[in-house]
Amino acid sequence: MGFLADYISTVYNSVKSLLIGMKRTGYYFTHHKEIITEEYPDNRATLKMADRFKGEVIMPHTETNEHRCTGCTACELACPNGTIKIITKFDITPEGKKKKAIDTFIYHLELCTLCNLCVDACPTGAIQMGQGFEHSVRNRADLTKVLNKPGSKVLEGVE
Amino acid sequence: MFEEVGRTETGDLIINIGPQHPATHGVLHLVITLNGETVKKIEPHLGYIHRSIEKMCESLTYRQYIYVTSRMDYLSSHINNHACALVVEKGLQIEVPQRAQYIRVILDELNRIASHLLWWGAIAMDVGAITPFFHAFRERELITDIMEETCGARLTMNFMVPGGTMMDIHPDFVKKTKAFLNFFKSKLPEYHELVTGNVIFKGRLEDVGVLSKEDAISYGTSGPVARASGVSCDVRKLYPYDVYSQINFEEAIETKGDCYARYKVRMKELEESIRIIEQLIDNIPEGEFQAKTKAVLKLPKGEYMTRVETARGDLGVYITSEGGTTPYRIKFRSPGFSNLSALDHMVRGSKIGDMVAIMGTLDLVIPDIDR
Numbered sequence: 001m002g003f004l005a006d007y008i009s010t011v012y013n014s015v016k017s018l019l020i021g022m023k024r025t026g027y028y029f030t031h032h033k034e035i036i037t038e039e040y041p042d043n044r045a046t047l048k049m050a051d052r053f054k055g056e057v058i059m060p061h062t063e064t065n066e067h068r069c070t071g072c073t074a075c076e077l078a079c080p081n082g083t084i085k086i087i088t089k090f091d092i093t094p095e096g097k098k099k100k101a102i103d104t105f106i107y108h109l110e111l112c113t114l115c116n117l118c119v120d121a122c123p124t125g126a127i128q129m130g131q132g133f134e135h136s137v138r139n140r141a142d143l144t145k146v147l148n149k150p151g152s153k154v155l156e157g158v159e
Numbered sequence: 160m161f162e163e164v165g166r167t168e169t170g171d172l173i174i175n176i177g178p179q180h181p182a183t184h185g186v187l188h189l190v191i192t193l194n195g196e197t198v199k200k201i202e203p204h205l206g207y208i209h210r211s212i213e214k215m216c217e218s219l220t221y222r223q224y225i226y227v228t229s230r231m232d233y234l235s236s237h238i239n240n241h242a243c244a245l246v247v248e249k250g251l252q253i254e255v256p257q258r259a260q261y262i263r264v265i266l267d268e269l270n271r272i273a274s275h276l277l278w279w280g281a282i283a284m285d286v287g288a289i290t291p292f293f294h295a296f297r298e299r300e301l302i303t304d305i306m307e308e309t310c311g312a313r314l315t316m317n318f319m320v321p322g323g324t325m326m327d328i329h330p331d332f333v334k335k336t337k338a339f340l341n342f343f344k345s346k347l348p349e350y351h352e353l354v355t356g357n358v359i360f361k362g363r364l365e366d367v368g369v370l371s372k373e374d375a376i377s378y379g380t381s382g383p384v385a386r387a388s389g390v391s392c393d394v395r396k397l398y399p400y401d402v403y404s405q406i407n408f409e410e411a412i413e414t415k416g417d418c419y420a421r422y423k424v425r426m427k428e429l430e431e432s433i434r435i436i437e438q439l440i441d442n443i444p445e446g447e448f449q450a451k452t453k454a455v456l457k458l459p460k461g462e463y464m465t466r467v468e469t470a471r472g473d474l475g476v477y478i479t480s481e482g483g484t485t486p487y488r489i490k491f492r493s494p495g496f497s498n499l500s501a502l503d504h505m506v507r508g509s510k511i512g513d514m515v516a517i518m519g520t521l522d523l524v525i526p527d528i529d530r
Contacts, residue, residue, distance in 0.1 A: 014358035021353045025290055052329065054311040080223035115226035115317045120325055129311060
């Protein structure tokens with residue numbers, strides 16, 4: 001008789017454990033109000049990434065086409081992958097002095113691992129992490145970007 | 160490895176699982192010798208995702224090498240970064256501010272929860288249940304959202320730096336973390352309803368892949384795998400780093416050593432992680448989040464070693480420095496590699512279907528094994 005009792009209790013407990021799980025699954029089957037998935041790309045108009053999201057390196061410019069980069073190459077030295085290459089030039093100030101400035105700020109997005117070390121190293125806050133994440137392009141060369149806009153110059157007072 | 164497909168002289172069948180196979184959770188290649196359905200021998204072939212991270216680190220400075228280690232055990236990347244920051248701090252004797260220590264430990268534990276959640280979904284899927292995976296990812300998504308807001312990335316954060324953290328926490332961090340904990344605590348009983356007590360799940364895991372305490376020690380396993388065999392090896396308890404020494408938490412230990420014991424250890428660790436975060440989240444002290452460090456870090460000549468407890472076990476970072484700005488030699492003792500070495504011993508003699516369950520409870524992350 002002990003064998004039979006064991007057998008019945010095993011079957012009972014097994015079916016019970018399955019039914020408890022099925023109950024939980026059934027609950028979610030009938031309560032599917034909470035949508036947690038992002039309906040990308042249908043929600044592109046309203047999609048907002050977090051402020052700190054590391055999408056790409058950008059260099060903000062003011063309305064008068066000025067940036068804060070002095071060409072100190074701290075970011076170039078901090079970068080582990082050789083993503084940033086800065087070509088510097090010498091501007092002549094109105095007083096006739098030579099002043100170091102950036103000619104081109106080359107940024108290789110295809111090499112970048114978005115580690116934030118360049119932004120951390122920048123002493124003047126010239127570069128930031130942008131929120132853009134749609135980086136696919138037709139041509140690989142398009143991933144090599146020049147961050148300073150044409151004709152831009154360093155903001156007055158940034159040393 | 161096509162030449163290895165076939166039969167041995169004694170008539171045993173040799174089959175390959177992987178490198179592209181969902182059961183191996185990555186590019187692991189297993190050559191299995193089968194007698195009927197019984198596994199006679201199992202031989203892991205590694206190297207499919209070897210990126211020579213240790214060699215790469217030799218050419219990177221002590222600030223730069225941390226980001227590479229996020230790519231080792233990508234499911235607990237914060238904890239990997241933490242280990243690398245700790246070893247540099249040890250070498251330079253940097254005093255880390257209390258605020259930074261609190262933030263680091265909270266993020267570590269959040270990362271551990273996220274890692275265990277993914278594992279929980281994956282092990283249930285390995286043994287045939289698909290629904291738990293979606294439950295686990297629903298909760299994990301909240302953690303990745305917190306990570307995205309504070310660290311700027313969802314998986315490879317690179318948030319720890321020598322001397323503290325890279326940025327301060329986001330103003331919403333405390334609020335969101337508490338909301339997550341409350342939500343998660345209400346969902347944990349569901350996990351036990353769905354999977355823990357399930358008769359099929361228990362039937363697949365109980366008394367399968369038993370690893371005795373002696374074998375667990377001799378194979379050098381660590382983390383939940385060793386703790387399920389009764390080995391007390393939690394680095395957070397034995398060699399506390401940062402604020403772990405001030406926290407009250409229990410080390411999850413089971414004695415049976417089978418797959419179900421490993422499952423129970425990880426489920427208990429989820430609860431312990433909640434406990435750790437709850438003790439810290441309300442008392443994050445004010446102050447600096449990063450210690451003042453020199454612009455160029457140079458480790459004094461010598462050898463440095465630290466250990467941390469990742470979600471998979473004991474991660475050791477060993478640096479030999481010649482006094483320069485880059486390490487002379489760096490060695491990572493990854494938990495996955497040692498845990499994998501016990502696989503052959505555990506699988507031998509059991510059925511091939513059990514092998515998937517055993518591999519699932521080992522919680523292997525292949526980039527951590529290959530580096």
